[in-house]
Amino acid sequence: MSDQLVIDTLDFVRNGKALRGSIPLHDLQRLGSYLLDSTGELTYEISGQLDDLNRPMLEIAVNATLDLSCQRCLKTIGYVLDVKTTLLLARTEDELALYDEDIFVDAIYASNELDILALVEDETILSLPVSPRHEDTGCHISAETETHEDIEKKHPFSILASLKHPH
Numbered sequence: 622m623s624d625q626l627v628i629d630t631l632d633f634v635r636n637g638k639a640l641r642g643s644i645p646l647h648d649l650q651r652l653g654s655y656l657l658d659s660t661g662e663l664t665y666e667i668s669g670q671l672d673d674l675n676r677p678m679l680e681i682a683v684n685a686t687l688d689l690s691c692q693r694c695l696k697t698i699g700y701v702l703d704v705k706t707t708l709l710l711a712r713t714e715d716e717l718a719l720y721d722e723d724i725f726v727d728a729i730y731a732s733n734e735l736d737i738l739a740l741v742e743d744e745t746i747l748s749l750p751v752s753p754r755h756e757d758t759g760c761h762i763s764a765e766t767e768t769h770e771d772i773e774k775k776h777p778f779s780i781l782a783s784l785k786h787p788h
């Protein structure tokens with residue numbers, strides 16, 4: 622396990638701090654349940670800033686290539702994760718409630734012991750596709766079985782419909 626990494630969020634912003642590092646995927650157990658293979662690592666970068674309205678916020682970037690499972694053929698997709706997000710830091714319960722009403726911002730409580738690994742893991746899981754699939758040409762299902770082609774010949778429109786409405 623990596624050492625636990627915590628920051629005092631408002632102090633982090635006040636001093637314009639930034640933090641970058643890498644985390645082995647093995648250490649992120651919640652994320653691991655979404656992955657076919659947990660070898661490798663992700664890299665993150667977090668910086669403390671003020672937004673245009675002088676509100677403290679964290680800017681977060683996470684990058685990795687993750688082995689997700691294609692929902693059609695169940696084989697690996699090398700999903701390129703490229704998260705860039707900002708989180709406003711609410712200093713009071715009222716402020717948090719106010720931010721939560723604003724659909725254009727995401728906010729968390731301005732903890733003085735924010736767990737960076739948990740934060741990076743949360744943001745990563747939130748940005749995973751709900752139903753990952755290969756592009757049609759890259760999917761193994763048409764190459765390895767004939768059923769897909771057969772169904773397509775019989776019911777071209779139902780296939781099309783299911784593609785247009787991914788679950």
Ligand SMILES: [Zn+2]
Pocket residue numbers: 691692693694695696754755759760761762
């Ligand atoms: Zn596939």
